[in-house]
Amino acid sequence: MLSKIAVLALPGMEVFEFGVLCEVFGVDRTDDGLPPFDLRVVTATPGQVALPHGMSLSVARGLEEAADADLVAVPAAPIGVDVDPRVLDALRSAHERGAWVLSACSGAFVLGAAGLLDGRPSTTHWRHAARLAATYPGTDVDPGVLFVERDRIVTGAGTAAGIDAALHVVRTELGARAASIIARRMVVPPQRDGGQAQYIATPVPECSDDGYAAVVEWIEQHLADDLSVEVLAAHALQSTRTFARRFREATGTTPAAWVARQRLARAQHLLESTDLGVDEIARTVGFGQAAVLRHHFATVLGTSPQAYRRRFSVVPA
Known part of the structure; x- marks a missing residue:
């Protein structure tokens, strides 16, 4: 049963992808017949979490609040920055106890740092796909899809594809009706056709001769x-x-x-x-x-x- 949700607040994370996760799992839709979600925003060191554009987020809960979560979600995070080992431990522990682990956009790099992508397919924003594959060669990166799921580990592609990835978890756990209700409230399609490939600029190879x-x-x-x-x-x-x-x-x-x-x-x-x-x-x-x-x-x-x-x-x- 999908009930307790922990969304990680990481220094430098992108606000949109963080907001997407909070929107899908943090809005009370019991009036539409959906069960309530217990959403918790957690961070390694409670207090002010620095965000882009001079903003910050006050987070009161630590990682211990994610210890019994049914889903631990990672928003888009800075690439090439060391991740707090406590965050990686929390993600590994979540997977080991059978919880869902989800990343949006460049959050896939955090899952890679935790070793959760080894031997599994993954995706991320198409602009970062080659770097993800080079940084974590143990994963098979597919830059053309909106999300990938294997063993309850979900990686979402670029930006808004975090919605698709989150709705996939809802659909799997609570059924298509629940995903449709959330999508309708968010004014988005419950399941998009095609994949990320249609958004990728793929120029014809240049002639060097x-x-x-x-x-x-x-x-x-x-x-x-x-x-x-x-x-x-x-x-x-x-x-x-x-x-x-x-x-x-x-x-x-x-x-x-x-x-x-x-x-x-x-x-x-x-x-x-x-x-x-x-x-x-x-x-x-x-x-x-x-x-x-x-x-x-x-x-x-x-x-x-x-x-x-x-x-x-x-x-x-």
Whole structure:
């Protein structure tokens, strides 16, 4: 049963992610038929906890108040800063007794420092994913998802994904209705489609060989045409094998993968800035059929063209 919640107050933590955890678990929703949560904000040394932007938070409760919590939650925390060993011990103890442990955004680094990510998948804000993987090589970091859960250890992705991670715990423990009630009160969807990948800027790999710059420019101008490796090799006046090898050396990827990423980037731009239909966009960028465009969106971005347009379009409805 999810009843007692401890949210860690860490020096330098981000206020938004801390607020998200307090909002999900700290608001009385018994009038909606939900059981009450006993939320406790705790810290290693009770007193004033320094926050960004010249703010501070007065916390009266110490880590002993987390000793019987059903969930211990970690907000986004500064990266590269030593974490108080007492905090790490509290997290390890929580996991050992079977409690949930949850992190939001860069709070995953705190879980990593406690050794809780070793042998488990994890996520964090996409900008920090590579650093998390390098700092804690024992975890498999997925930068494209909104949250990951294994063995009651949940890591949420960037910023607002802390809501998704927290609602996952509610949904697992109290059911979908409880998660929906909380989400409705917070005016957010109870379960978002897609993942963090659709928010990541993924530029097409640059060409490091000036000799191929003209070929790359020609590709960008002819995305709707047949751009098979045979066609590209003929345009470059090279054999297929030589072109494929040298193109990979110049761009770090295959001609087919490079073309597909160019087409996907163009499709993203058209969905954001025009009202062209999905079928027309698929033809315009060279995917031919809408089904092919949808496949690439699902594979790379974890969403559909229609959902992407609803989220990122700048064209007035």
